[in-house]
Structure formats: C-alpha cells, structure tokens
Amino acid sequence: MTGERLTPIVHRRVFNCYLVAEQDGLTLVDTCPSSAAPKVLATIRALRVPLRRVLLTHAHRDHVGGLDILARAVDGEPEVIIGRREAALLAGDYSVRNGETEPGPNPRSYGHPDTRPTRLVDDGDQVGSLRVIATPGHTPGHISLVDVRDGTLLAGDAVSTIGRTAVSGDLVWRWPFPAMSTWSKEVALDSARRLLDERPARIASGHGPVVGDAHASLEAALSRAD
Template sequence: MALDVRMLTVGPVQENCFLLKRPDADTLLVVDPGDELPRILQAIESMEATVEAILLTHTHFDHVGAVAPLARETGAPVYCPELEVQVLANINDYMRFPGFGPFEDYEADHTVAGGETLSLAGLDIDVVFTPGHSPGHVTFVVPDELAMFSGDVLFQQSVGRTDLPGGDWPTLRASIQTLLDTYPDETRVHPGHMGVTTLGAERATNPFLQG
C-alpha cells in the first residue's frame, strides 16, 4: 500500500503542509496547516476524503496559522505537543517577528508528548519527542509506510534553526540521531520546509550531521 501524500507549500515563509491518507480510505490527516486555508480545503476536496485529525509537530506561527479555521471548517480534532499547548492557545503572545499575523488562538483537543502510537485514518503513527528546534517538538512517523513528517527538525541538506526561544543545538542533534537510529534509511522525510528527502540521504550527505 503506497501512502497518498500531498504537499502544499504555504504562507510567506514557505512552510510545507501535508495531507496524507491510505489510497482506499475516505478519511485523511493534515499535518501543520500553516496558512492559505482555501488552498488546503481545495486539496482536501480533491482527495475525496474528510479530515479525521490535524497533527501539529510544533506551534511556531508558520506551522499553525490555519489551525483554528481549518478545525472549525472540518470539525477535526487537533493534536498538539503537550509542552506547547499554551503557545497554540495564545499564539499572538508568542509572535516575535513583526509583520506577521494576527493569528487565531486554538485550544488543543488532544496532546502528544512522544512515545504514543496514534491510530488515525487507518494508519498507525509513532509520535517521537524531538525537541531542539522548539521545546515540545514531535515528529510523526508512519513506520509501515516508511513515511516521516519531521516538522522543523530535519530538512533536505539542513536542520531546524536553534536560535529561537527554547532552541538548543545539542538537543536537536540528539533528536535527529534518535530518528536515524530508530527508522530505516529508506524512510521518506517530509519536512516543514524545502523538499522531500530520505533518512539515508541525510545521514550520508547532510553537512550538519557529519563528524
């Protein structure tokens, strides 16, 4: 079974929002709806499925800007990292970049901390605690489909920035190593920015992971 994954690059900082479903399913999941609600809703309609859940890797504004209106439009529950629920609930208080927003706050329906396995839209999803870019960051992995949704932890030939509040390079490096040690090189990495890659490609060539 090949996972049906759609990537929408949205908003002023080019964040990747992902829609994923089993090919034979009538429900789907949305990961990190950062902006451009009309485009996201159009993509959902094109996949001929309803949204079962909205999953958040972390709560920086570029990843959650469309969460509240998407949840309202679809009725889907939002799964938020446990350590960052207050950010989602008070998003404008945490805005550190002028010229963006305002955004609509949202009270998370469910929290995840890492270590859970979610069963949603016919998929079993590992939740991995991967702090370093943000304090509560999680990565979602569908191991049966070799698919990883890494948010701002690991990018194609790069890694998440660590100069924001709560960021820490040794912590981020350890989080990435956890992913490399746990999942096979063939795992496709769907990151929060830039293009899709694989764990093996990043292990071999990512300059931030060498040495």
C-alpha cells in the same frame, strides 16, 4: 517519491503541510500559514475524503497559522492534536520547565490560534498510522511523526530540506529561518540522531522537497551540523 498515502501541500514554494490518508479519513500534519488555508481546503475537497484530525508538529506561526480557518471551514469537528509540552507554547506560556537548560523560547515565532487542542500526545503515542517521536530542539515540545506503514518521516522543522537536508539549528543561507528560530541547537542535534536511528524511508519536512535517500542525507546533515 512520496508514499501514495501522503499528499504534500506546498505554499509559496517554501511552506509545507501534508495530508495523510487513513482508513477513516485524512490527517492534516501542520496547517501552513493562514494565507495557505484556501489551498489546503481545496486539496481536502479534491480528495473527497473527510478531514478527521489536525496534528501539529510545533506551535510556530507558519505551522499553526491556518488552524482557526480550517477548523471553522471543514465539516465535522476534527481532532486537534499537539505534543503535551508544546501545548503550553500554543497557549502563550513561555516559561521554562524542569530539566530544560536553555532560556525560554522567543515568543515572536509562535502562533496562538483560538482553536484549542482536543488531545495531547507524548513520545511513542500513535495517531492513526503516525507514531509520535519527541524531537525537542527546534522548539521545546516539537514532535516528529513516522508513518508505520511505509517509513515516511514527517519531520516538521526538526529537519529542513531547502537547498540541502539540514538539521534544525544548522544555518542554510538559502532558508535560514528554521535555524534562526531554533530554541536549542544542542537539543535539536540529539533529536536528529534519534531520527537517524529510525532509518526513515523518506523525509517530508516543513520546508523543502520530500527527500528519498533519507538515511544518507540525514547522516550527512548531522555530520555537517556537529
């Protein structure tokens, strides 16, 4: 079901990160926890294509935990890219920003790699073939990505697909952690509606299998969560 450009890496059955093939090499979307680094590196080496970029959907530990190991281990210096708002959280600044109505996020969920971002992105920016969609809610600066070549939605934790497709903040007992670590369910629901409008072809989320019937499953997830 995955597009041929997408290589999912699944760690301990529940943690996903993805390699996206571009003309100049690979973009790694999220890193998985640090314990997944050997598998991520082995997958990159097996593809025999250089890693050019690490693109982070958000700064939770299970998405950025491998960054330092990977940045040291790969040849060259891959770009490290994260949303502008999320960069503060990656740096350990949990202060509430203008316009945010929720209390500050819970510091315990966030990772703090030594490796610093080299580029900050905003809604509508493009990184290779991936268009950035601001999807705050799970975290204040969470971003999702759409591969403009084939409509694959790399949703980070805006959507989880373990057990069933669920919008961030909607508790699924089989995998309750994304909901438990969600900053604002209300904001997350607005972001999920935005993702529905994108009419993605498939959903590649941070936790769970790639889902092919993206529009229908996202619509059902939204109606359950509302």
